[in-house]
Amino acid sequence: MSWQEIEGHDKIAENFARAFARGRLEGSYLFLGPEGIGKKKFAFALAKTLLCQNLKVPSAGEAFTLEQFVPCCRCGSCRRFGAAGQKALPAGGKKKKASSAETVSDTAENPAHPDFFFVCRPPDRSTIPMELLVGAKEERMRSGLCYDLSRTPFFNGRLVAVVDDADFFSQEGANALLKTLEEPPANTLMILIGTSAARQLPTIRSRCRMVRFSLDEEALGKVLSRQGIALSADDLKSVLVAGGSVNLARQIQGEGLSAQRGKLQESLKSWLFSSGGNASEAVDLAAEVLADVEKAGKEPVERRARLRLLLTWALEFLRDQVRKYHRCEGTDISGAVRLLEDACDRTLQALEQIDRNALLPQIIESWAFDIDRSIHR
Numbered sequence: 001m002s003w004q005e006i007e008g009h010d011k012i013a014e015n016f017a018r019a020f021a022r023g024r025l026e027g028s029y030l031f032l033g034p035e036g037i038g039k040k041k042f043a044f045a046l047a048k049t050l051l052c053q054n055l056k057v058p059s060a061g062e063a064f065t066l067e068q069f070v071p072c073c074r075c076g077s078c079r080r081f082g083a084a085g086q087k088a089l090p091a092g093g094k095k096k097k098a099s100s101a102e103t104v105s106d107t108a109e110n111p112a113h114p115d116f117f118f119v120c121r122p123p124d125r126s127t128i129p130m131e132l133l134v135g136a137k138e139e140r141m142r143s144g145l146c147y148d149l150s151r152t153p154f155f156n157g158r159l160v161a162v163v164d165d166a167d168f169f170s171q172e173g174a175n176a177l178l179k180t181l182e183e184p185p186a187n188t189l190m191i192l193i194g195t196s197a198a199r200q201l202p203t204i205r206s207r208c209r210m211v212r213f214s215l216d217e218e219a220l221g222k223v224l225s226r227q228g229i230a231l232s233a234d235d236l237k238s239v240l241v242a243g244g245s246v247n248l249a250r251q252i253q254g255e256g257l258s259a260q261r262g263k264l265q266e267s268l269k270s271w272l273f274s275s276g277g278n279a280s281e282a283v284d285l286a287a288e289v290l291a292d293v294e295k296a297g298k299e300p301v302e303r304r305a306r307l308r309l310l311l312t313w314a315l316e317f318l319r320d321q322v323r324k325y326h327r328c329e330g331t332d333i334s335g336a337v338r339l340l341e342d343a344c345d346r347t348l349q350a351l352e353q354i355d356r357n358a359l360l361p362q363i364i365e366s367w368a369f370d371i372d373r374s375i376h377r
């Protein structure tokens with residue numbers, strides 16, 4: 001049985017329970033991990049637990065287990081929180097327009113709870129709008145999340161805020177949040193949710209305790225099957241190696257990517273072992289990879305996940321070749337192996353670049369050209 005029926009993150013729940021029992025919760029956390037593995041669900045469950053009026057700090061020396069670190073689901077706070085994070089509120093189900101921060105998430109799973117605040121990037125915006133954080137221009141600091149967090153808690157002496165889409169802070173938005181992140185009001189817990197550390201502004205990263213979410217093969221399999229996604233063992237491994245995103249798993253299931261992996265590895269083979277001499281093969285390969293990335297849809301996060309998968313397949317292929325060379329006895333293979341190992345390193349480097357804000361076509365092209373130059377020079 002996993003903590004509050006959230007698959008695969010019991011270790012993290014235990015750490016929070018321990019920190020709570022010792023009175024050592026931080027003010028600001030940054031939850032990081034691939035799409036769809038339960039970060040938001042965990043943040044909402046944690047919020048409901050910490051806001052519960054029946055959650056008591058154990059006295060010194062008293063045992064405190066994960067089973068005790070759960071909301072009672074009966075108190076006033078729990079009832080107001082409801083089943084948030086698990087299902088969407090019915091349209092028009094909100095009681096009041098308490099603040100701009102709440103208003104935007106009318107369509108999200110925002111509980112009508114006076115001590116809980118949820119902010120996310122509206123679908124039509126490229127960043128989290130300033131007004132959600134510090135109020136619109138004409139009422140700066142008189143509404144928005146930072147204002148909400150300066151108020152007195154209603155229920156349990158604590159305020160909790162969850163900011164989803166932390167990958168999409170503008171510099172201005174991040175600056176507006178810095179003071180609150182650095183010196184959160186007493187008994188305030190702020191949870192930011194993003195996909196990777198590299199995508200966070202350094203100013204944000206340095207002010208939050210980072211908590212990394214990931215799923216092992218078994219837990220990911222369970223999460224997927226609960227969502228009706230069935231993958232072959234090979235495909236499941238690919239998804240894990242490419243970071244473990246549930247969205248990626250969903251795409252793979254729809255498209256039968258095993259065939260694509262074969263195709264990509266064939267192209268790599270004919271490219272690497274061709275006599276070379278002109279760069280057109282590298283151009284073709286880069287174009288093929290880019291076209292595959294674009295198939296993943298318009299969302300940058302989906303495209304990054306797809307490129308991660310493709311480069312992971314390329315790496316797998318290159319490493320296989322190195323292994324094959326090592327099995328050839330009696331011939332001098334050191335030169336070829338070195339070139340292939342360089343290509344592996346260059347691929348790992350490209351994988352790292354995906355998470356920094358680099359442009360994907362640029363990553364793909366420079367990856368293909370660099371390898372081409374070293375292999376075919």
Ligand SMILES: [Zn+2]
Nearest residue numbers: 052072075078
């Ligand atoms: Zn309760």
